[in-house]
Amino acid sequence: MIELYTANTPNGQKASIMLEEIGLPYQLFTINIAKGEQHAEAFLAINPNGKIPAIVDRDSNQRVFESGAILVYLAEKVGKLLPVQVKDRAEVFSWTFWQVGGLGPMIGQWGHFSQSAPEKLPYAINRYLDESIRLLNVLDCHLQDKTFIAGDYSIADIANYPWVSGGLSFIRNAHADRVENLTALERWVKIVGERTAVAKGLEVLKSL
Incomplete structure (x- = not known):
């Protein structure tokens, strides 16, 4: 248990x-x-x-x-x-910890400084927003010819899904024009979300 x-x-x-x-x-x-x-x-x-x-x-x-x-x-x-082969595991680990060390913290910090911070600091808000959008574009580009992030469905998809689906919605509410062309990412969100x-x-x- x-x-x-x-x-x-x-x-x-x-x-x-x-x-x-x-x-x-x-x-x-x-x-x-x-x-x-x-x-x-x-x-x-x-x-x-x-x-x-x-x-x-x-x-x-x-x-x-x-x-x-x-x-x-x-x-x-x-x-x-999680694949058995070293090469395949490395790809899964790369995208899993890409999320853990990058996408999650960036979206989280943007949310904090734009919504929760007692003082709205434009530099912090813009820095974390720009980096969040850059990272979403990185994943969108990677997914152009892929159904899942690292070959078969894996922990890389599970790690990224909550942050991508929530982050896209969150950013779209405030800056829709900056995330309107992430078509591969939107397709992936739909596929994973339907599981x-x-x-x-x-x-x-x-x-x-």
Whole structure:
């Protein structure tokens, strides 16, 4: 049994989508980040960094934190959604951690500085918006002749989907003219979003 500690955020959605895709039984524990529950002593024992998502694999009492690490751990545990061949794994890892280190943080920072920061700083807002759009264009270009990001459907698609689908919608609401030509990316979002496991992975978090 997997214990999933999460909230309804793009990073949190990665873990629930992954668990639905691989069919492992899991128990969902809500972490209310608005109330600061991620800083509670019990949660810090699972993730010392105080961020969601995190899991505990009760088969081995192994804790795993950081969304990218969770995807890799679960893929290796069941032997799904991660290629065996070194070359193919490298491509999946490249795009998975491209998201973890780039796309997610850039969109997240743009959201913070444009929506949540007590002081609106044009330099910060524009810097993170420009980089978010640049990265979305990178993925759009990569997907021109591909159905999925790294060959077959994989953790690279799961890692990117919540940030791309949410990020496109978020940016479109404020700057529609800057993301109107990302046709390959829009096609990929539709294909991934229509997967049954993806829909279930999102649905289980809607009440959180």
